[in-house]
Amino acid sequence: MSRRVPSLSKTIVYSCPYVPAEWIAAHGLQPSRIMPDPTRSSAPVGPVEGMCPYVRAFLNEAINDKQACGVIMTTVCDQMRRGFDVLVRRCEAASFLMNVPSTWQNFAAQNLYVDELRRLGRFLVRLGGKSPTPDGLAEVMLEYDAVRASIRASRAYLSARQYAESIAALGQEGPSLGGKSEIQNLKFEIAPRLPLAIIGGPLMWSDFDIYDVVEQSGGQIVLDATETGERGMCGPFDRRRVREDPLAELANAYFGGIQDASRRPNSELYRWLAHELAARAVRGIIFRRYVWCDTWHAELQRLKEWTDLPVLDIDVVGDTDTERRRWQNRIRAFLETLT
Amino acid sequence: MRDVPRQITLQQWDQRYEQMQKARIAQPSYGGRLSRHVEDGDERLLKLRYDNSAAALRLWNFLLTEEDRLREARDRGKKIVGTMKDLGTVPVMAYSLDDVVAFYPDGAWWIPCVMELNAGLLSIADSLGIDESFCPVRAMLGAFLTGAHFPIPELLICSVGATCDDFSAIAQRLDGLGYPILWWEIPHRRQAEPGEESVRLPGGFSAPRCQVEFVKSQLQRVRKALEEFASQHLSDEKLSAGIRKANQVRRLLAQLRRLVFTARLCPMPALEMLIAEMLAIHFCSDRDETITVLRELLDEVKGRIKDGTGLLRDDAARIFWVNPVADLQVMNLLEDCGGRICGTEYLFTHALDAIPQDLPPMDALAQMALADPMVGSSADRASRICAEIRRFHAEAVVISRIPGASHCALEGQVIGEIVQAELDVPVLEIEVPSLTDSITQALRTRLEALVEAVRERRKK
Numbered sequence: 001m002s003r004r005v006p007s008l009s010k011t012i013v014y015s016c017p018y019v020p021a022e023w024i025a026a027h028g029l030q031p032s033r034i035m036p037d038p039t040r041s042s043a044p045v046g047p048v049e050g051m052c053p054y055v056r057a058f059l060n061e062a063i064n065d066k067q068a069c070g071v072i073m074t075t076v077c078d079q080m081r082r083g084f085d086v087l088v089r090r091c092e093a094a095s096f097l098m099n100v101p102s103t104w105q106n107f108a109a110q111n112l113y114v115d116e117l118r119r120l121g122r123f124l125v126r127l128g129g130k131s132p133t134p135d136g137l138a139e140v141m142l143e144y145d146a147v148r149a150s151i152r153a154s155r156a157y158l159s160a161r162q163y164a165e166s167i168a169a170l171g172q173e174g175p176s177l178g179g180k181s182e183i184q185n186l187k188f189e190i191a192p193r194l195p196l197a198i199i200g201g202p203l204m205w206s207d208f209d210i211y212d213v214v215e216q217s218g219g220q221i222v223l224d225a226t227e228t229g230e231r232g233m234c235g236p237f238d239r240r241r242v243r244e245d246p247l248a249e250l251a252n253a254y255f256g257g258i259q260d261a262s263r264r265p266n267s268e269l270y271r272w273l274a275h276e277l278a279a280r281a282v283r284g285i286i287f288r289r290y291v292w293c294d295t296w297h298a299e300l301q302r303l304k305e306w307t308d309l310p311v312l313d314i315d316v317v318g319d320t321d322t323e324r325r326r327w328q329n330r331i332r333a334f335l336e337t338l339t
Numbered sequence: 340m341r342d343v344p345r346q347i348t349l350q351q352w353d354q355r356y357e358q359m360q361k362a363r364i365a366q367p368s369y370g371g372r373l374s375r376h377v378e379d380g381d382e383r384l385l386k387l388r389y390d391n392s393a394a395a396l397r398l399w400n401f402l403l404t405e406e407d408r409l410r411e412a413r414d415r416g417k418k419i420v421g422t423m424k425d426l427g428t429v430p431v432m433a434y435s436l437d438d439v440v441a442f443y444p445d446g447a448w449w450i451p452c453v454m455e456l457n458a459g460l461l462s463i464a465d466s467l468g469i470d471e472s473f474c475p476v477r478a479m480l481g482a483f484l485t486g487a488h489f490p491i492p493e494l495l496i497c498s499v500g501a502t503c504d505d506f507s508a509i510a511q512r513l514d515g516l517g518y519p520i521l522w523w524e525i526p527h528r529r530q531a532e533p534g535e536e537s538v539r540l541p542g543g544f545s546a547p548r549c550q551v552e553f554v555k556s557q558l559q560r561v562r563k564a565l566e567e568f569a570s571q572h573l574s575d576e577k578l579s580a581g582i583r584k585a586n587q588v589r590r591l592l593a594q595l596r597r598l599v600f601t602a603r604l605c606p607m608p609a610l611e612m613l614i615a616e617m618l619a620i621h622f623c624s625d626r627d628e629t630i631t632v633l634r635e636l637l638d639e640v641k642g643r644i645k646d647g648t649g650l651l652r653d654d655a656a657r658i659f660w661v662n663p664v665a666d667l668q669v670m671n672l673l674e675d676c677g678g679r680i681c682g683t684e685y686l687f688t689h690a691l692d693a694i695p696q697d698l699p700p701m702d703a704l705a706q707m708a709l710a711d712p713m714v715g716s717s718a719d720r721a722s723r724i725c726a727e728i729r730r731f732h733a734e735a736v737v738i739s740r741i742p743g744a745s746h747c748a749l750e751g752q753v754i755g756e757i758v759q760a761e762l763d764v765p766v767l768e769i770e771v772p773s774l775t776d777s778i779t780q781a782l783r784t785r786l787e788a789l790v791e792a793v794r795e796r797r798k799k
Contacts, residue, residue, distance in 0.1 A: 075527045085750070097529070264507065
């Protein structure tokens, strides 16, 4: 799997699923969602007691990224919000903190999200982007939408890892460079395996082994509800609304369509999970969380109380061989008990 | 003539209380021996040292009888609102209504300390999957489930958005357990960008007008919910009256802090000052009594300054303290080590700043909510800390980490760097759990080293 390729246009890096890549691309800039790899970056931000390993890895990746002309972070989690304070002091690239509301049940919160997209647009223009026309935005949105539809349609023919990598490739490289061609070429023979879901925050590159380990142990991730997986992809656009008011539809699909543990209340996440778990006949759940990620950690027990399915808790602190062996063994044991 | 100021034990306070009784010194209805609270389980009180003034006794008794006050309010038919996280804004609105009492269930974070873990609240939180990797505010879950530490409010209102993840996650867990919450959004405060109108907020931060308007719209939702809850119209006039009353509290605290932090001899210990500051956030469930308690404390401080008396050594190191301590005893410890508090930032400085009275009340409250130091950047917070250090001539800073709190992992580094760069004062970062007994020696060593560093710097 390739990592982010150098592009001729200016690159804007980000991490949060609530940042629409289409919006950046429509400004004529190259969006690239960072998938941190703590094993390959130098670490200007060292380990700190209480700090989420993903936040640390993201900061190190962003600070080390000399190609990026802009970095976007969001307020979806407090550690990321605080991480922005570190970023602005250490990073040479221009940086932007986007307010993503936690609440969603009132119009004011939805309007705030749209206002923040407009403010992000002004930031992108300051970095050399061009404010898109409605038609220009609509065109980019439909292009992304088509690739996402193709990725979704290919789920049955891809391994869980290939599926996750396709989603990641779209985020990292965009629709023209991303997973499209690879999807067409990939064929995966799916042997009957125990259907599982993986739920949690974002994965790092080095964590993608988890899909292989599950398969080698007799399981198959049929629902990738991580932030970097299917859960973090916005839903299909309404084509009529894309033509009428593309920015509103963009906001609707992202802010209204991506369910996350950070939402208040986060009841929609459980509604979404109930539907998807049943639809895919999931038999067990791998709950993967970073140590010090309060948002997901607090959902673990609640999820166990909510579902009749067995739940395996995988907590990770970073990228150590010992830790890797530990979670690999736990997954194998989990699958043994299920089969 | 006043008694010579000194810090005394709980036992000594009981003896002193007997003397006061014999002298027929009047006590408020909630007055009495301090040790009676130990019988209720507040065992940490046995290990603290207290100021020996009658004003301090009143302060402590006021604090430690809040639960009784809340239950009495309910018995009298008053409605109880649980306000969460915003630390100071929503209670101003709630207390503007008749027969409504508001308090912060968040305050349960001190129960594990005060009851020395005997209440079992943290075990309950553990059983709900909220373990020690979260901030001690997780005790709030146990307090709700047992119903033993405060009456369960009929309405819960919680700010969310630019808040710490611990609290947000714990409040969500509470919501999931069947305690429905009205969530309102507080966005991350930012500077106005070119073309945007900038508003200077109480306390000195600034924000774009659109953020003030957004927060106002959120507080309008809260206002409507309060009106429905109380079956009353919350008019602008009532809100303005509530703001004036809150400002009375804030003015008293401002005077108290200025006098205590700038006096040659420390006229009031750190522990009592911490408790006094806390009264600002929800008036300890009785706004009028809060004013009386603070007035007495202020009179005591003025008297001591006039008499030229005080506590601690006159060369005590002047320390600025960042974040509240989970273990109250650490305030005593700092003084044992030769320090005194000269400036604080206990996460709620916005509850100490006067609310603008020359604005429509909802605009004023929105500005106040946005002035919360925790909704902005750590750099913003550091700039205010620097201004206060200059104002109170503090010589060193202690950043007290709250175990597990999401903001503590990174903010200390940023605040420390900025303070050192701007003011060149020593900065010490420590972590204070709910009970520090097992690490007292380590904390003492570090605080003593800081005090020593301050004294060395004076020689240069």
